[in-house]
Amino acid sequence: MTMTATQFMNGPVEHAGPVPATLVEALNPYWLAPVLAHVSGGKGIASVETLEVIRTVATKVRFAVRFEGEQATHQFCIKGLLDVDEGTARGGPTCVLEADFYNRLAPVLDLRVPPCVATVVDRKGQQAVTVMRDLIAQGASFCSALDPFTADDALASLTQLARLHARADLLADWIAPRAAQLARMTYVTPEVLQDLLDGPRGEGILPEVRNAARLVSAMRALAERDAARPQFLLHGDAHAGNLYRTLEGMGLIDWQLLQRGGWALDVAYHLNAVLPVDVAEAEERWLLGEYLGVMRGHGCTMPDPEEAWAQYREAVVYGYYLWAITRRVDPPIIETFVGRLGRAVMRHDSFALLGV
Structure with missing residues (x-):
């Protein structure tokens, strides 16, 4: 050879x-x-x-x-x-x-x-x-995709993500804006997406949030807004199954969705994927504030709390769309993530914020 x-x-x-x-x-x-x-x-x-x-x-x-x-x-x-x-x-x-x-x-x-x-x-x-x-x-142990994180767990993993986000100076042409690619993709048509959302993964999500055409429009609106914001180095798929634990702390694996984009794409997806719905609802604003503080400690210019909260609420759509179109993963994982992220879209009225 x-x-x-x-x-x-x-x-x-x-x-x-x-x-x-x-x-x-x-x-x-x-x-x-x-x-x-x-x-x-x-x-x-x-x-x-x-x-x-x-x-x-x-x-x-x-x-x-x-x-x-x-x-x-x-x-x-x-x-x-x-x-x-x-x-x-x-x-x-x-x-x-x-x-x-x-x-x-x-x-x-x-x-x-x-x-x-x-x-x-x-x-x-x-x-x-x-x-x-x-x-x-x-000596490391890998987290399961469905491991329910505590708020303290999420803070530890957010700290790792912040170290990644803070290195926007490493962005290069080969690192693409994945949100824009997802918004343009055609291999999952709105008709196929609607069939998926009408199945078990869509249970418990309001009909207006299970609406495939509206979700596609929201993803396109989010990609357009995100492209106009400061770009960061993102993981793109930071659910619990892509994390591991060592005595020194948490680490990140699976870099197949490495991308550039607004910080909120990673943060909103991460928190609402790893945290049970009730924990996310109770702790997400505090965790967002902690993340912003860590980023400022790295020397990054970040939006004020209200603007950051608005960007976070919009960005939940990224993770919801990513898992809504997913097919080659065990159904219980898909259903859990679509459920958590879909409820976050409902809770934050993300579609309305994006004007769709």
Whole structure:
């Protein structure tokens, strides 16, 4: 196998070469050996042991490697679109985006993220896999998507998001405004979206908020307003399932929706995804104030409390729309997030604020 390698800013090694399409290919010692050559000192791989396979949209595999001439094993996690159908494989550009995050941004961010050792990127074919150290082997625990956060938990995760948001100086052309892309997308038509909202995910949400045409109009209005506001570096998908805990604090994973946009897109989505509805209602304004204070401590210019509150109330639409169109995730997760975020849209009268 022929690969060329590049290293950005003392970060992981990026390999330009064939990207495996199956789990068997990804754990083949002959494929792995050059990917991990800078870790092994150029040694071959004597054995590969699969420890855990987690299949969501992308596949994450924890595995242990023993290099030739060594007794000890090294534990890693590889993430990519492995053993997926053709429709899911079209999401390859998001894997390239995640690889670019680890290659170009993670090494210079004051942010708790998994230690990435290598990426393999096929830019022409728009596919990539990312190889990280195994956080579980290092004592970390991953949150479940449906873990109910307390207000203190949310404050800890908001503090991590603020460290990301404060680095708008790192924005580059390859980091796109995802809200605008979502507003323009056509692969989920209003008719399909209405069918989804009329199903179990829409239970308990008022008919006017379950209205697909109105939701699409609200997303477009939000994207237009957001584009005119100061742009920040955003995670884009910071629900509890994309967080982990260590003795030092919380960390962030899953950078496939890395984007630029207004700070409120991340904050409103995050709080209303991780907090049960009653906790969000009671604590969100206090948490927003704490977040604004942290951002000002990072030297960022932020809006006054009333303007920030208005932007937050509008931005709830982003997370609601994101989960309303989601199909390739377990139904209980979709239904919980659509329920939490839909109720936030109801509580904040977000559609009316956006003029739809």
